Amino acid sequence: xxxxxxxxxxxxxxxxxxxxxxxxxxxxxxxxxxxxxxxxxxxxxxxxxxxxxxxxxxxxxxxxxxxxxxxxxxxxxxxxxxxxxxxxxxxxxxxxxxxxxxxxxxxxxxxxxxxxxxxxxxxxxxxxxxxxxxxxxxxxxxxxxxxxxxxxxxxxxxxxxxxxxxxxxxxxxxxxxxxxxxxxxxxxxxxxxxxxxxxxxxxxxxxxxxxxxxxxxxxxxxxxxxxxxxxxxxxxxxxxxxxxxxxxxxxxxxxxxxxxxxxxxxxxxxxxxxxxxxxxxxxxxxxxxxxxxxxxxxxxxxxxxxxxxxxxxxxxxxxxxxxxxxxxxxxxxxxxxxxxxxxxxxxxxxxxxxxxxxxxxxxxxxxxxxxxxxxxxxxxxxxxxxxxxxxxxxxxxxxxxxxxxxxxxxxxxxxxxxxxxxxxxxxxxxxxxxxxxxxxxxxxxxxxxxxxxxxxxxxxxxxxxxxxxxxxxxxxxxxxxxxxxxxxxxxxxxxxxxxxxxxxxxxxxxxxxxxxxxxxxxxxxxxxxxxxxxxxxxxxxxxxxxxxxxxxxxxxxxxxxxxxxxxxxxxxxxxxxxxxxxxxxxxxx
Amino acid sequence: xxxxxxxxxxxxxxxxxxxxxxxxxxxxxxxxxxxxxxxxxxxxxxxxxxxxxxxxxxxxxxxx
Ligand code: HEM
Ligand SMILES: [Cu+2]
Numbered sequence: 001x002x003x004x005x006x007x008x009x010x011x012x013x014x015x016x017x018x019x020x021x022x023x024x025x026x027x028x029x030x031x032x033x034x035x036x037x038x039x040x041x042x043x044x045x046x047x048x049x050x051x052x053x054x055x056x057x058x059x060x061x062x063x064x065x066x067x068x069x070x071x072x073x074x075x076x077x078x079x080x081x082x083x084x085x086x087x088x089x090x091x092x093x094x095x096x097x098x099x100x101x102x103x104x105x106x107x108x109x110x111x112x113x114x115x116x117x118x119x120x121x122x123x124x125x126x127x128x129x130x131x132x133x134x135x136x137x138x139x140x141x142x143x144x145x146x147x148x149x150x151x152x153x154x155x156x157x158x159x160x161x162x163x164x165x166x167x168x169x170x171x172x173x174x175x176x177x178x179x180x181x182x183x184x185x186x187x188x189x190x191x192x193x194x195x196x197x198x199x200x201x202x203x204x205x206x207x208x209x210x211x212x213x214x215x216x217x218x219x220x221x222x223x224x225x226x227x228x229x230x231x232x233x234x235x236x237x238x239x240x241x242x243x244x245x246x247x248x249x250x251x252x253x254x255x256x257x258x259x260x261x262x263x264x265x266x267x268x269x270x271x272x273x274x275x276x277x278x279x280x281x282x283x284x285x286x287x288x289x290x291x292x293x294x295x296x297x298x299x300x301x302x303x304x305x306x307x308x309x310x311x312x313x314x315x316x317x318x319x320x321x322x323x324x325x326x327x328x329x330x331x332x333x334x335x336x337x338x339x340x341x342x343x344x345x346x347x348x349x350x351x352x353x354x355x356x357x358x359x360x361x362x363x364x365x366x367x368x369x370x371x372x373x374x375x376x377x378x379x380x381x382x383x384x385x386x387x388x389x390x391x392x393x394x395x396x397x398x399x400x401x402x403x404x405x406x407x408x409x410x411x412x413x414x415x416x417x418x419x420x421x422x423x424x425x426x427x428x429x430x431x432x433x434x435x436x437x438x439x440x441x442x443x444x445x446x447x448x449x450x451x452x453x454x455x456x457x458x459x460x461x462x463x464x465x466x467x468x469x470x471x472x473x474x475x476x477x478x479x480x481x482x483x484x485x486x487x488x489x490x491x492x493x494x495x496x497x498x499x500x501x502x503x504x505x506x507x508x509x510x511x512x513x514x515x516x517x518x519x520x521x522x523x524x525x526x527x528x529x530x531x532x533x534x535x536x537x538x539x540x541x542x543x544x545x546x547x548x549x550x551x552x553x554x555x556x557x558x559x560x561x562x563x564x565x566x567x568x569x570x571x572x573x574x575x576x577x578x579x580x581x582x583x584x585x586x587x588x589x
Numbered sequence: 590x591x592x593x594x595x596x597x598x599x600x601x602x603x604x605x606x607x608x609x610x611x612x613x614x615x616x617x618x619x620x621x622x623x624x625x626x627x628x629x630x631x632x633x634x635x636x637x638x639x640x641x642x643x644x645x646x647x648x649x650x651x652x653x
Contacts, residue, residue: 343595352602359606421595425602432606465612469624473609 009504010088010408017087018409020100022496024080025406027108028073028398029489035068036485043434043478046451047471058451059131060121066134067118070240070390071153072111077398078243079107079160082187084405085246086164089183090171100163107156113149117142133449136209137229138222144213147205154198154205161191179516180524182263183250189270190242192530196537197235197278204228208556221557223290223548230281231541238277240390242270244397248317248350250509251404255347256340258324260512261316264519269316271523272309275533276302279540286373290552295544296370302540303368310361317354323513345420349400352428353393356435360388363439378449381442384435392431399488400424406495407504414505415494419487426484434477437470444470546576592645597638604634 011018038061044050045058053061083100087093094100120128120143130142136150164187168180180188204225211217253260260266282299285291322336330339341347363385366372376382403420407413414420444467446453455467465473522528549555608631615622 338596342599343593348595348599352599418594421598425598428602429605432609436606436609465624 009411010084010507011411014087014093016097016100017083017093020094020104021080021084021405021409023104023108024076024083025402025409027111028076028080029492031068031072031076031111032395032485033489035065035073036482038062038065038068040478040482044475046453047475048452049471049475055451057122059133059449060118060129062449063121063131063133064115064118067114069395070134072115074240074390074394074398075153075157076107076111078239079103079157081243081246081398081401081405082160082164082190084409085183085250086167086187089181090167092167092171094163095166095170096163099159099166103156103159103163105156106159107153110149110152110154110156113145114153115149117146117149135229135233137204137225138209138212138220141213142209144210147210147213151202151205151210154202157194158198161194164188164191179521182266182512182516183246185267185524186242186246186249186270188526189274189529190239190246192526192533193235193242193274193277194239196530196533197232197239200228200231200281204232217556219557221549221552221555223288223552224545224555224557226285226288227282227291227545227548230284231278232281233284234281235277237390238273240394242273244353244394245269245313247397247401248313248354249320251401252317252347252350252354253320253324254509255344255350255404256321256324257328258320258322258326259510261319261323262514263512263516264514264523265312265316266512267516267519267523269309269312271529272312273306274529275536276306276309278533279536280306282540282544283368286370287377290548291544292547295540295547298540300368300370307361307365314354314358321351343417343421344403345417345424346400346404348421349403349424349427350397352424353396353400356388356396356428356431357393359435360385360393364389376442378447379442380438380446380448383448384438384442387431387435387438392427392435396424396427396431399427402488402492404505406492407501408507410496410498411500411504412495412498413501415491415498419491423484423487423491426480426487430477430480430484432477433473434481437465437473437477440465441467441470441474446470592642593647594642597642597646600638601635604631608634 041052041061042058042065045053045055045061083094114130117128117130120126121131128143128145130146132140132142132146136142136146164184168184168188171184208217208220208225208228212220249260249266280299280302282291282295283303286296286300321340322330325336325339328339328341330336340351363381366376367382367385403414403417442448444455446455446467608627611627611630612622612624
């Protein structure tokens with residue numbers, strides 16, 4: 001039977017959803033282009049290879065780079081992927097077109113305001129600046145516009161989540177008793193995690209940072225805003241990663257010519273991330289004196305548990321790829337690797353991204369260990385680490401995925417596969433140079449977030465190489481990465497301008513080898529998992545927050561900070577609870 | 590299995606981290622490799638790949 005395009009292409013079946021996806025991808029790619037350009041400027045500046053900006057403007061660039069890439073590019077792109085995945089897997093359009101455009105509009109407006117506030121720092125005499133870096137906690141202070149834009153952006157993501165939950169509810173009404181389709185399950189669990197975790201940043205921005213930047217309140221408790229940031233700052237890494245996992249679990253096996261190994265295992269992994277990704281944020285604060293060691297230890301333990309779902313993912317994804325390779329005639333213990341479709345940039349990019357993620361996972365374990373963290377804290381090691389994770393596992397998967405997704409929403413064929421292949425390989429090689437040298441430089445003690453690290457006269461053992469060699473590696477890597485982004489944007493632009501095609505891409509996704517039927521239904525009980533996630537958060541954060549508020553001079557700071565101990569936090573809770581209880585008794589009596 | 594351009598590119602990509610880490614590995618055995626040695630080794634690898642591609646690659650006459 002001949003199939004017409006309407007049977008196949010997403011854009012014909014769901015034209016309005018495709019338009020939303022196109023809009024979010026457009027914003028994402030503009031942010032990617034600008035952010036990558038700033039990255040190049042930084043890489044060349046701090047290695048003293050080429051200096052086009054004043055060192056005083058370095059933080060403006062760095063803030064732009066972090067915000068535009070780690071927040072805007074990633075989140076806009078994942079909103080597009082999620083919108084696509086929900087419509088596709090539930091096989092129904094969104095409930096309200098207007099509502100979908102409302103969240104796209106709100107997120108975009110917020111992004112523009114925040115970007116204006118950041119770039120305003122480059123214009124002298126404007127009196128506007130937001131050089132607070134993408135971590136934006138006090139005591140660095142930005143123009144109110146920065147925080148207001150950020151708040152709009154986050155509310156926009158909440159509405160986007162509501163959009164997908166509404167679709168799910170409507171689907172459920174006609175499909176009671178059915179298992180939640182896998183991709184929708186992934187989107188919903190990720191969004192629940194996002195709701196739980198963004199509460200922290202929302203409180204920080206709305207109650208402290210905005211009033212403080214407007215001059216309505218005198219001071220803030222810096223440790224409190226830091227802790228609220230990291231309460232959200234660790235889960236955000238899973239917000240970046242989950243869409244990459246969604247593609248690795250549901251798209252990559254197909255590209256490899258096979259099928260997903262296990263659907264229930266994928267569900268378990270997403271639930272584990274929902275439960276464990278929030279009560280670990282304190283692992284970013286191992287060096288903060290205002291938090292007692294015991295709480296840091298709890299955060300470290302939870303973090304080590306998080307390795308489990310990542311290792312499960314590595315196993316499932318590699319098993320699915322091997323299955324694909326053997327379907328294609330691959331043989332032997334390792335020779336099957338050769339039978340994978342390396343010509344396809346979507347496949348190769350995702351596979352390379354996965355390989356780099358393994359390396360990033362290893363350096364992440366160093367970060368996560370309370371004691372060895374001291375060795376690398378705030379050194380260039382840390383950017384070395386997260387350019388492998390968010391900068392490659394996520395960003396390269398998104399770029400590679402675009403080669404398969406963009407044709408589905410534009411209805412045009414990919415402009416050039418060879419250029420795509422060259423692009424993902426260039427990213428891999430560039431990142432090997434840049435990230436490897438960053439890790440080494442960090443071990444040698446070179447700090448991050450510095451325009452002019454002064455280490456000319458240092459010599460290290462040959463295995464690390466000289467400072468000069470490390471600098472050349474970083475500059476070379478950064479240049480390759482930037483060129484790779486240029487190739488990517490060029491390829492996508494020409495793709496979207498191309499002629500309509502009957503069959504832009506083979507978009508069918510095969511059933512998993514082991515389907516959801518055999519798995520316990522309790523996996524789909526989202527309300528229960530949300531409850532457990534909230535409980536874990538309360539357990540992990542009540543005492544530390546109490547201690548921070550008490551020892552740091554109250555909610556709005558001002559007092560002298562006191563070194564923290566576990567018992568002080570406990571005392572505070574006991575005193576607060578008992579005095580509240582006494583007041584209550586007084587009222588009743 | 591055909592030795593395609595894509596496979597050659599992926600092999601080159603994976604050779605770069607191996608080359609960069611070669612000095613660390615040599616360091617474990619107290620061998621101090623200078624940068625230039627690593628560059629030469631990588632260059633030899635690329636040359637070998639080039640020759641193999643010429644012999645067995647896409648468009649070559651010999652059966653692969
Ligand atoms: C063109 C490619 C890229 C280049 C050349 C590049 C370069 C750099 C450099 C040199 C730094 C460190 C600056 C310092 O600490 O002094 C940096 C920081 C950073 N990069 Fe990239 N990067 C690139 C791509 C990305 C991507 C794709 C992401 C995420 C999706 C990303 C996220 C970040 C973040 C979050 C920081 C930390 C900013 C801060 O410390 O506040 N980068 N980048
Ligand atoms: Cu973290």
